[in-house]
Amino acid sequence: MLSDTIAAISTALGEAAISVLRVSGPQALQVAAQAFKLPPKLTPRMAHLVHAMDGEGNTFDHGLLLHFQGPASYTGEDIIEFHGHGGVLVTQRLLERLLACGARAAEPGEFTQRAFLNGKMDLTQAEAVMDLIHAQSTLALRAANEQLGGAVGRVAQAMQQEIIPVLAHIEAYIDFPEEDISPETGAALLLRLDAVLGRAQKLISTSEQGRILRHGARTVISGEPNVGKSSLLNLLLGFERAIVSPMAGTTRDTIEEIIQVHGIPLRLVDTAGLRESTDDIERVGIQRTERELERADLVIEVVDASQPPSGVHRLSLPPAVASRRILVLNKPELGIHPGWSSEPAAIPLSCVTESGIEQLRDAIRAVIATAGPLAADHPIAINARHKAAFERCAARITAARAALQSAEAPEFIALEIREALQALGDVIGQVDVEQILDVIFSTFCIGK
Template sequence: MPPAGLSTTDPPGERRPPARDELIVARATPPGAAALAVVRIDGAGARDVVQRLFVPAGRRSPIDTPRTMIFGHWRDPLSGDRLDEGLTVFFPAPHSYTGNDLAEFHGHGGAVAPRRLVEAVLACGARLAEPGEFTRRAFLNGRLDLAQAEAVADLISAQTDAAARIAQRQLVGELSSRIHALRDDLLTLAAEIEARIDFPEEDLDPADQSRLAAAFAAALVDLRTLAETRRRGRLLREGARVALVGRPNAGKSSLLNALVRMERAIVTPHPGTTRDIIECTLDLHGIPVTLVDTAGLRESPDPIEQLGIERTRREIERADLVLRVVDLTESPAPAIDAELSDGGRPADITVFNKLDLAPDHAPPCQGDACSVSATRGDGMADLERLLVARLDAAGAGETESGFAVNLRQGELLDRARAALHAARAAFDQGLSGEFVMVDLREALDALSAILGLEVGDAVLDRIFSRFCIGK
């Protein structure tokens, strides 16, 4: 007998997409000790499961009063034993999250009670839901487009308020509306080009030529503006990686502790204390930042310290920003540009540390340099502002569009832009409309793929695999 999800007619290694109304169940809240847990049921048969398992405490039932929480208890479908008590709500199709009949059991949390509810639903003929299957059904049933579905995962995984705001805007359809408008503009443009193909004897007058050329130009600007938010999207979703580098005992660990406002790294007066990479995360004005404390850069015969220095160089390559930490008490301040060059890049910000010990040697805070006392806190507000400014310049700040496309969307926007450039070039050269339409159709296909209007099961599998089970 073939495994679930496969048929004997499927080609080897290929998986048949699950039916969009098959009865599924999953716990929608995280496992572990908690006051409440939610078990979600979706598909054909959800209504029957509610009637079979739930016993309302009063006269009203969830089926008779949909979208209303009803108190009662659940019983085992085989033995009739009481499983738990709580609230049940039923959402009849098509007015549910998925577009199917959908029910939720809100019971006690913990490891046992939710598991017993899931097992009771399985005994009624359901199967366990796959990651993201509820949202995938919402997309397939037209409740969400693909850009909105991706925003659901972004909202769940948001690490900062800024990331959550962006995800919320895209969830309600602001990005989708922008893509739809752009796609409509290209469809209008394509209709005019097609009309010229059908009536080749009619010459294009100069006014129409200018108007169509302006339409091409405006669409290209819109595509570029949206595509340029991709880096911001990556920084908001994945966070920025900021490496603290410098010579031993420059105060890198003290600086990390000051930025995260806790004793995260061990600080001693002995050079070379940090041998391994130490990471801390913080919300820096809405940007998720991972600070990386690294081993000091210097020549060392110690093989263990050499391993730490090699890891430092790898972190320099990975980092979105590199903070060079310089000890003001060393006179003259040592140059570490050569060591940084070994890591493949220069520093983005220079931090002159130990201002409290050498106030007369501190350069003014200007450009990409700042003087601080990590132990006393002097200059730390200036450093944070400088960090935010550099991250904003790198694409993590608020943009006029308010969007932040993901990698998939950015690649499709690049594809649409390249195709539209080619279409415009063919148009400007006066080539036949057939040549213009080849590239214009490719641009339209790319925009359609962002919304999920034309997308295959393999792409959907990849997108929804990053969702949690139960969403």
């Protein structure tokens, strides 16, 4: 597929000031020469005013064209970018013209895939492109930029560099015993493996943080009917999303919106009030509330502070979720009942006067921080694929340590280390066997 020349619209469909079309591949210049009236000399990385022409040579658009000469381009190939007028019809017509001139419609993600295949970025950086596009908070944006800059890939490569010399010593000892090459002492080998294991475990611990940054912390607002759950949702959103009514049972289905608090994306879920009900529709809403509570990252329990704690409908949460609960005493302007004095961590918050909202935001940040260090403190937050690969690496390193300590055959130790190396290669999308051979030959001068 790398021999094809591909084309695509790179901006969102719809009317806009401009639209951008991209062509990449070995025939990019030839395609552009047919679709546009080019100047006699096309200077790379310089914008040229050109006219887009149909098959009969008639102009139907004009704009700026840039040529990025490979390998110094995003994909590592010749790229043509045209910035034209942002109409739906003219943009679609130009794409059709590029395809008629010999380009193929690009598959989803194919430009970035080519960048990876041509060595312009590793697999973690390619994944970060979509993380950057989908970022919904400042912390998620920073984490995506760090990964796009190669933070995860550099750590994985550094871990490889720790492992390769160990494997080189072991395999040289296996394959060339006549050279009388002994491996490093067991203690020194264990120190290297421990260093890699520690790094892997540190990265694995950021996976929950990474999930929250990429997808948002699922935050369920729950409580009895008519305590102000929907009012709190509207207050956090900054606009009236949910219907607020003094009639109990107004909210019968879950309502979901995304906001950010201190740079953390939250998926706010307003739920039906928890109570005994004979209404079939309301009962379905209550069942959905219970399901949402089971998979919540954070629960904001809202109660009417002016009423005594009943204990009847207080939330019964799974142990994993119970530690991530914030109690909000709503309606404090009506007076806080003495019965709530047993809840010192509760936050008095008025949805009418908005007092206490900053205290709630700080509490949300503190609870979410228990998932791991936030991106402001730790720039790396791995995704689920990275986590699986680093977990395989950690498991294989652990097995290699055990084999080394029990003086098992070096073949078994080498097998475990190779699988750990493979897992790290899966993270960045490569496993360079030549690196192992280079270390063996350069370090031990075999055959000299």
